[in-house]
Amino acid sequence: MAELTTAVRATPTPPRTVRTSAALPGTRRARRYWLVLIGLALLAAAFGIALVVWDNPMPVGTAGFWRIVALRSKNVLVMLIVAFCQAMATVAFQTVTTNRIVTPSILGFESLYVAVQTGAIYLLGATGLTMLTGVPQFIGQIVLMVGLAVALYGWLLSGKHGNLHVLLLIGIIIGAGLGSVSTFLQRLLTPSEFDLLTARLFGSISSADADYLPIAVPLAAGAGLLLWRRARRLNVMALGRDVTTGLGLNHRRELVVVLVLVAVLMATSTALVGPMTFLGFLVATLAYQFADTHDHRHVLPVAVLTGFVVLSGAYFVMKNLFYAQGVVSIIIELVGGVTFLVVILRKGRL
Amino acid sequence: MITLDGVRKDYTSEVRIGPVDLAIPAGGITALIGPNGAGKSTLLTLIGRLLGLDAGTIEIAGYDVARTRSKDLAKVVSVLRQENHFITRLTVRQLVAFGRFPHSKGRLTAVDEEMISQAIDFFELADLEGRYLDELSGGQRQRAYVAMVLCQDTEFVLLDEPLNNLDMRHSVQMMKHLHRAAAELGRTIVIVLHDVNFASHYADYICAVKDGAVVEFGPCAQVMTAPVLTEVFDTPVQVIDGPNGPLAVYY
Amino acid sequence: MTTAVTPARPGSRTLFDWKLLLGTLAVLALLVGSLLIGVYDVFGAEDGSQMFAITRIPRTIALVLAGAAMSMCGLVMQLLTQNRFVEPTTTGTTEWAGLGLLVTMILFPSASILTRMSGAVIAAFLGTMLFFAFLRQVSLRSSLIVPIVGIMLGAVVGSVSTFVALQTDMLQNLGIWFAGSFTTVLRGQYEPLWIVAAVGVVVFLVADRFTVAGLGEEIATTVGVSYQRVVLLGTVLIALATGVVTVVVGNLPFLGLIVPNIVSMVRGDDLRSNLPWVCLLGIAIVTVCDLIGRTIIMPFEVPVSLILGVVGAAVFIILILRQRRHG
Numbered sequence: 029m030a031e032l033t034t035a036v037r038a039t040p041t042p043p044r045t046v047r048t049s050a051a052l053p054g055t056r057r058a059r060r061y062w063l064v065l066i067g068l069a070l071l072a073a074a075f076g077i078a079l080v081v082w083d084n085p086m087p088v089g090t091a092g093f094w095r096i097v098a099l100r101s102k103n104v105l106v107m108l109i110v111a112f113c114q115a116m117a118t119v120a121f122q123t124v125t126t127n128r129i130v131t132p133s134i135l136g137f138e139s140l141y142v143a144v145q146t147g148a149i150y151l152l153g154a155t156g157l158t159m160l161t162g163v164p165q166f167i168g169q170i171v172l173m174v175g176l177a178v179a180l181y182g183w184l185l186s187g188k189h190g191n192l193h194v195l196l197l198i199g200i201i202i203g204a205g206l207g208s209v210s211t212f213l214q215r216l217l218t219p220s221e222f223d224l225l226t227a228r229l230f231g232s233i234s235s236a237d238a239d240y241l242p243i244a245v246p247l248a249a250g251a252g253l254l255l256w257r258r259a260r261r262l263n264v265m266a267l268g269r270d271v272t273t274g275l276g277l278n279h280r281r282e283l284v285v286v287l288v289l290v291a292v293l294m295a296t297s298t299a300l301v302g303p304m305t306f307l308g309f310l311v312a313t314l315a316y317q318f319a320d321t322h323d324h325r326h327v328l329p330v331a332v333l334t335g336f337v338v339l340s341g342a343y344f345v346m347k348n349l350f351y352a353q354g355v356v357s358i359i360i361e362l363v364g365g366v367t368f369l370v371v372i373l374r375k376g377r378l
Numbered sequence: 379m380i381t382l383d384g385v386r387k388d389y390t391s392e393v394r395i396g397p398v399d400l401a402i403p404a405g406g407i408t409a410l411i412g413p414n415g416a417g418k419s420t421l422l423t424l425i426g427r428l429l430g431l432d433a434g435t436i437e438i439a440g441y442d443v444a445r446t447r448s449k450d451l452a453k454v455v456s457v458l459r460q461e462n463h464f465i466t467r468l469t470v471r472q473l474v475a476f477g478r479f480p481h482s483k484g485r486l487t488a489v490d491e492e493m494i495s496q497a498i499d500f501f502e503l504a505d506l507e508g509r510y511l512d513e514l515s516g517g518q519r520q521r522a523y524v525a526m527v528l529c530q531d532t533e534f535v536l537l538d539e540p541l542n543n544l545d546m547r548h549s550v551q552m553m554k555h556l557h558r559a560a561a562e563l564g565r566t567i568v569i570v571l572h573d574v575n576f577a578s579h580y581a582d583y584i585c586a587v588k589d590g591a592v593v594e595f596g597p598c599a600q601v602m603t604a605p606v607l608t609e610v611f612d613t614p615v616q617v618i619d620g621p622n623g624p625l626a627v628y629y
Numbered sequence: 630m631t632t633a634v635t636p637a638r639p640g641s642r643t644l645f646d647w648k649l650l651l652g653t654l655a656v657l658a659l660l661v662g663s664l665l666i667g668v669y670d671v672f673g674a675e676d677g678s679q680m681f682a683i684t685r686i687p688r689t690i691a692l693v694l695a696g697a698a699m700s701m702c703g704l705v706m707q708l709l710t711q712n713r714f715v716e717p718t719t720t721g722t723t724e725w726a727g728l729g730l731l732v733t734m735i736l737f738p739s740a741s742i743l744t745r746m747s748g749a750v751i752a753a754f755l756g757t758m759l760f761f762a763f764l765r766q767v768s769l770r771s772s773l774i775v776p777i778v779g780i781m782l783g784a785v786v787g788s789v790s791t792f793v794a795l796q797t798d799m800l801q802n803l804g805i806w807f808a809g810s811f812t813t814v815l816r817g818q819y820e821p822l823w824i825v826a827a828v829g830v831v832v833f834l835v836a837d838r839f840t841v842a843g844l845g846e847e848i849a850t851t852v853g854v855s856y857q858r859v860v861l862l863g864t865v866l867i868a869l870a871t872g873v874v875t876v877v878v879g880n881l882p883f884l885g886l887i888v889p890n891i892v893s894m895v896r897g898d899d900l901r902s903n904l905p906w907v908c909l910l911g912i913a914i915v916t917v918c919d920l921i922g923r924t925i926i927m928p929f930e931v932p933v934s935l936i937l938g939v940v941g942a943a944v945f946i947i948l949i950l951r952q953r954r955h956g
Contacts (some may be wrong), residue, residue, distance in 0.1 A: 047495050049475035049486055053508055126465050127774070134781060193773035194949055197714070200780050201942045201949075204718075208882060208938025212931065214804050222801045230795075260484030264476065266466045270428050270459045275530070276452025276480040305784060322466035358792050365785035372763050372778060 051323030061326060064318050068333035075340035076104050083348060106236040106301065107343065109248050111311070111335030113297035116252050117290045118308030119315065119331050123266045123324070124286045125192055128316070129372055131309040135180070135196070137173050137294050138303035139203035143210045144169065145228045149221050150213040157224060166240045169299040170247070170292075177291035181284055192283070228302060230357050233343065236300050244300050251292040258286065259324040266322065304357060306364025311335040313367055379404045380425060380534065380568070384434035387424060395420050395590040397434060404439070404533070406582030407560050407567045411574055411601075413611050417590040418570045419460065419538050425568065426457030426536045438534055452480035456530035458523055460538045470514070470522045471507040474498055477529030497529035501555055517548030524552070528559060535559070537569045541576065549573075553580040574615075574626045578602050586610045602626065652909050659916045663689045687819045688811050692916045695811075695878050698825035698870040700911025701832050701904075703885020708839040708900070709863050710764055712775045714949075716885030717753075717871045719776040721783035723882075725756025726868075726875040727803075728790045735797055742876065746821055750872030756786065757864045757871075773949070810879055810932035811919050822877050828870045829908065831862075836900055839863055880934050883941025884911060890948050 052058040080100045086092035121132040148156035159165070180202075184195040214222060227235065255262075261282055264272050272279045297304065315331035338360065346356050379401060386396035395417045402408050410418040423429045425436055427443045436443040438455050456477070474497050478490040486494075498507050501521045511519055520540060527535055537556075541549045557580050559565050571577045577584050577598070584601040586594040587610075594606050601607075602624040607615035615628045664685050703716035717723045729752025733745050740748075760779060794803040832839075842849045842859040849856040874881065888911045892903050915933065918940065922931040 047471070047491065047507070049471050049491060049494055051472070053469060053471065122465075128465055129778060130781070134777070134784070193777070196777050197773050197949055198946050200777060201945050204780070204882065205939050205942030208935050208942075211804050212935040214801065215932075217801075219801060226795070226800060260479075263466075263484065264479055267464050267476065268462075270423075270457075271462070271476070273428050273448060274426065274452065274457045274527070275476065276449035278448050305788065320467075322468050322472060355792075355795075358788075358795065361788045362792055365788050368781065368785050369759075372782070373759075373766065 051321045051326050057320070061319065061321065065330060065333070068318070068330065068337055072333050072336045072340065075337060075344050076108075079104050079340055079344050079347075082344070102236075102238045102241070103233050103343075104340065105241060105245075106233050107339045108336055109241075109244055110233070110297050110301055110304065110307075111339050112252060112332050113248050113293040114304060114308040115311045115315065115331035115335035116255055116328060117293035117297075118312040119324070119327060120255050120262060120286050121290045122312055123262050124283050125196065126266060126268050128313070129309075129368065130196060131306065131312075132290050132294050133298075133303070133305045133308060134203065135177060135199035135291075135294075136203035136206065137177070137291070137298050138305060139206040139210070140173055140176055141169070141298050141303060142229055143206045144172070146210045146213045146217075146225060149225050150216060154221060154224055157228070161237065163239055163243065166237075166299055167243060170243075170295045173295035173298065174288070174291045177295075178288060181287050185280065185284060185287075230302060232357060233301055233339075235302070240300055244296050247292060247296045251289045251296075255286070255289050255293075256325075256328065258282070259328060262286070262324040263322060302357075304361070306361050306368060307335070307339070307357075310360065310364035310367050311338060313371060314338075379439065380566075381437045382421075382425070382434065383436075385421075385424060385431055385436060386433040387420060387429065388432050393590075395424070398590075398592055400585065400592050400595060402566070402568060402585070403583065404566050405560070405564065407556060407569060407580060408583040408585060409569050409571045409577035409581035410585050410587055411571055411577050411610070412587035412593075416587045418587045420590075421587060422457070422536050422538050422568065422570055423459070426455060427451060428457060428459070449480060452530065452532070454532055455534040455536065456527040456532040457536040458527045458538060458540065460542055462523055464511070468511055469508055470503055470511065470525075471498065473511060473522055474503075474507075474526045474529050477526040477531070480530060493531060494529055497525045500528065500559070501525040516543050517545070517551070520544060520548070520552065521555070524555070528563075528565070533564075533566060535565050535567045537567065539570045539572060541571065541573070549576065556580070574602075574607065578624055578626065579622055599624070649905055649909075652906065656909050656913050656916070659913055659920075660689050660693065663692060663916050663920060688919075689916075691811055691819045691822055691878060692919055693912050694822045694825050695874045695881060696884070696912040696915030697829055697908040698911075699874055699881050699884045699915075700888035700907050701829055701885075702867050702870045704889040704904075704907050705832055705836075705839055705863050705867055706885065707889055708836070708843045709761070709860060710775065711843045712772050713890060713952075714772065714776040714886065715779065716883070717867065718780075718783070718880070718882045719886065720757065720760045720779035721786050722753050722757045722760070722867060722871050723875060723880050724783040724786035724790065726750070726753040726872045727880070728752050728786055728793075729872065730876055731790050731793055731799070731803065734799070735793065742818070742821060746873055746876045749876050750868050753872045753875075754864060754868035756782075757867055761860060761864065810922075810930070810934065819877055821873055824873050825870045828866050831866060833904060835859070835862065836904055840900055879932070881915065882934060882938045883945055884914065884937060887941055887944040887948070888914060891944070894951075 050058075052061050080097055084093055084096050086096060117132050122128050122130060145157075145160065148160050150156070152159060160169075180195060180199055184191070184198060214225065217225060261277060264275055264277055265279070265282060265286070269279050272282070311331055311334050315327055315334050318334060319327045319330040321327065339356075342360055343356050346359065381402075382398050382400040384396070385398040385400075386394065388394045398421065410422060412418050420429065424431060425438070425443065427436075427448065431444060438451070441451060441454055443451065471494065475486060475490070475494050477497065478486060478493060482490050495504075498504055501524065503518070503521060503525060506514065506518060506522075511522060514522065520543075524537065524540055527537070540552055540556075544552060553576060556567055556569065560567050560582075569581070571581070581598060583596065584594075584598055585592055586601055586606060593610050594601050602617055604615055604617045607617065607626055607628075611628070613628055615626050617624050617626055619625070699717070706715045706717070706720065707713055726749040729748040729750070730745055732752070733740055733748030737744060760782060763778070763782075764775065790803060791800065794800045838854055838859050841852055841854045842856050842863070846856040849859065889903075889907050892906045892910055896903055896906060915937075918936040919933045922933050922936050925931055
C-alpha cells in the first residue's frame with residue numbers, strides 16, 4: 029500500500045534531480061509527445077504533397093501540370109482550414125463546457141446553414157444556389173451564423189440564471205425546429221433541385237470556392253490565434269467554473285469570449301464546405317489520446333494536425349484507391365459517429 | 379479579517395440566507411457548523427465570490443468581494459468546493475501548480491516551482507507528485523486539492539467540508555495539516571465541518587449557522603455548550619470534558 | 630437530479646371526475662372537426678360517404694392512436710429515466726426506428742407493411758436499450774445533459790441512415806417517410822396502428838411499476854419489483870409504439886416530451902390520475918396540429934411533423950427556461 033508509506037512522517041524525501049510541473053513530466057512522456065507530433069506532421073505533409081502531385085495526368089513541368097497542381101493546392105488549403113477550424117473549435121468548446129462528448133456543431137450552425145440553402149432553392153429554384161455563391165453571400169452566411177450564436181449566448185448566459193446546459197439544449201432544439209422546416213421544404217423540391225441541394229448539404233472539399241479563401245484564411249487564423257493566446261486560461265477553464273473563479277478568472281467573460289471565437293471558427297468552416305457534424309468530435313477525441321496532457325498548448329497543435337491527417341488521408345485513400353472522393357465527408361461522419369457511440373458507452377461521468 | 383454586513387441571498391420565498399452580520403478575525407481556524415441545509419456551504423461560497431450576493435457587502439482584508447477584480451482577490455483568498463471532478467487528467471503536481479495561476483498566469487517561474495514543491499511537501503505528497511489524481515485514494519486526492527489552494531499562497535483559505543468521505547485517520551491527518559498551516563504559515567482558514575468535535579478540538583473560533591442565519595459566533599468554549607448546540611442542531615446535546623477539551627455527546 | 634418525477638400517490642385522486650369528462654368531450658369535438666374538415670366535400674359529392682370511410686375515419690382514428698401512443702411513450706421513458714426531458718426524439722429512438730425501416734426496405738424491397746414495421750420496432754428496441762445502458766453507466770451532474778447526449782446519438786444514427794439512403798438513391802424518399810404526416814393514412818394502410826392501442830392498455834396497467842423502476846434498481850428490488858423485467862417491458866412498449874407510428878405515420882417530434890410535462894405542470898405529479906390526461910392532451914395536440922396542417926395552405930397540406938417540430942420546439946424551450954428559473 030503506497031498510502032501507508034507516505035503516512036509515515038519521517039520518510040525523508042529522496043533527493044530529486046528536477047521537480048517540475050511541466051505539462052509533460054519526465055523525459056519519457058516528453059519524448060512520446062514530440063514523436064507523436066513529428067509523426068503527425070510528417071503524415072500531414074506526406075498526404076498534402078501526395079494529394080497535390082499524385083496521379084497528375086500531365087507531364088511534369090508543363091503548364092497543364094502546374095494548373096492541376098494549383099487547383100489541387102486549393103483543395104489542400106481548404107482541408108487545412110477546415111481541419112484547423114473544427115479541431116480548435118471543438119477542443120476549446122469541450123473545455124469550456126467541461127464535457128468531452130459535445131461538439132459545437134450541435135449548437136444549430138448546421139441547421140441554419142441547411143435551412144438557408146434549402147430555403148434558397150425552394151424559393152428561387154436552381155438560381156437560388158447561384159445567388160448564394162459569391163463573396164458577399166459567403167460573408168453574409170458567416171455573419172448570420174455568428175450572429176445567431178452571439179444572440180443565443182447573450183440571451184442565455186447573461187443574468188442571474190445563466191446556465192451553459194440550458195444554452196446547449198436550446199441551441200440543439202432551435203436546430204431541430206429549423207430541421208423540420210428544412211425537411212418540409214425538401215419534400216417540395218423537384219428531384220433535380222433536390223440533387224443540387226444534396227451536393228450542398230454534405231461537407232464537400234472540392235465545392236469550396238477559391239474566392240472565399242482570402243476571407244476564410246484570415247478569419248480562421250485570427251480566431252485561432254486569439255484562442256491560442258488563451259490556451260493557459262483554457263487549462264484553468266477545464267477545471268470548472270468554481271475553480272476558475274477561485275483562481276481569479278472572470279468565468280463568464282472567458283466563456284463568452286471563447287464561445288464567440290468557436291462560433292467564428294465553426295461558421296467559417298460550415299460556410300466554406302458545408303456541415304461536418306462529427307469531424308470535430310473525432311479529431312478532438314483522438315487528439316486527447318495522442319497528446320495525453322491537459323495543457324492546451326500541447327493539445328491544440330496535435331488536434332489540428334490530427335484533423336488534417338484524417339481529412340487529407342481519407343480524401344487521398346478514397347480518391348486514389350476507391351475512386352469515390354464524393355463520399356469522404358460522409359465516411360468521416362460515420363467514423364466520427366461510431367467513435368461517439370463508443371465514447372459514450374465507455375465514459376463514466378458527464 | 380472577513381466582515382459580512384447585511385449579507386442576503388434569496389433562492390425562493392421560503393429558502394434564503396441572511397441577513398448575516400459576521401466578523402471573522404484574521405489568524406487561526408474558524409469552523410462553520412450547523413445542521414444540513416443551514417446554509418454553511420452557501421455562506422462560504424458567498425465569501426469566496428463563487429455565488430453573487432443579493433444584498434449586503436462582504437469584505438476580505440478590506441477588499442469588497444463584489445467590487446474587487448477577481449484576479450486581485452485570487453491573491454487574497456482561495457476557496458475549495460466539496461465536489462471536484464475534472465475532465466482533464468492531471469498529476470498531483472500539475473494540479474497543485476494551478477494554485478500558482480493567479481501569480482504566474484500559467485507561466486511558471488523557478489520561484490513558483492519552489493512554492494509548489496513546498497506545498498506538496500507540506501502535505502506529504504512528494505512521493506505521489508507524479509501520480510495521476512484518478513490513481514489516488516480519496517484521502518490522498520483530498521490532500522492534493524487542499525495543497526492546491528494552499529499553494530495559491532493567500533492569507534485567507536476557505537474550505538467546504540474537506541473531511542467529507544474521509545475516514546477517521548485521514549480526517550485527523552487533514553485537520554493536523556490545516557492546524558499547522560494556520561499556526562506555522564499564518565493562514566486564516568475558514569472551514570465547513572460536519573463533526574462538532576473536530577471543530578471543538580482544531581478550530582479557534584466556531585460559527586454556528588441555522589436556517590441561513592448565524593446563531594452563535596465566538597471562541598470554541600463559548601459555542602461548545604449544551605444549550606447552544608442543542609438549539610442549533612435541534613437535538614439534545616450534552617457537552618462533557620474530554621481528555622483533549624470539550625466533547626459534544628448527542629446519542 | 631432536480632427534475633425527478635415524483636412517484637404516484639395511489640388513491641390521492643379519483644381516476645375519473647367531471648373535469649376529465651369535460652376534457653374528453655372537448656377532444657371528441659376536435660375529432661368531429663377532424664372528420665368534417667378537408668378539401669373533399671364529403672357531404673355534397675356523390676361518393677362522399679365512400680371517401681369519408683376511406684380517408685376521414687382512418688385518419689381520425691390514426692390521430693387518436695398515434696397521439697395517445699407517442700405521448701404515453703414519452704411518459705414511460707420519463708418515468709424509467711427519472712428525467713423530464715427524455716422522449717423518443719431526444720434519445721434517438723425515432724432515428725433508430727427510421728434506420729430499421731430503411732434497412733428493411735433495402736433488403737426486402739417488396740416487404741409488406743408488417744415486415745417493415747418489425748424492422749423498425751427491432752431497431753427502435755435495440756437503440757432504446759443502448760441509450761438506457763448508457764444512462765446506467767454514467768453518473769450525471771445535470772439532467773439537461775441527458776437530452777443533449779440523446780439528440781447527438783440520434784444525429785449519429787440519422788447520419789448512418791443518410792449515408793445508406795444516399796448510396797441507394799433513397800434520400801428524398803427518406804425525408805418523406807420521416808416527416809410525420811397523416812395525409813397518406815387510408816383504409817387498408819392504417820390498421821397496424823391498432824397495435825399501439827394495446828401498448829396504451831398495458832401502460833395503464835403497469836404504470837406504477839415504471840415509477841418504482843425509475844427510482845433505481847436497488848429501490849425497485851427492495852420493494853419487490855424486478856427491475857430488469859420492468860425496464861425490458863418498458864423498452865418493448867416504447868419500441869413497439871415508436872416503430873409502428875414511425876412506419877405508418879412518421880416522426881412526431883417532441884410530442885412525448887411536451888404532453889406529460891404540460892399535464893404535470895397543471896395537475897402536479899400524480900401519475901395514475903394524470904395518465905388519461907396525457908392520452909387526451911396527446912390526441913388533442915396532434916389533432917390540432919393536423920387540422921392546422923390541413924387548412925393553412927388549402928388545398929395543399931403541411932405535414933403535422935413540421936407544425937409539431939416548430940410548436941414543440943417552442944414549448945420545449947419554454948419548459949427549459951421555466952426549470953432554469955426554478956433552479
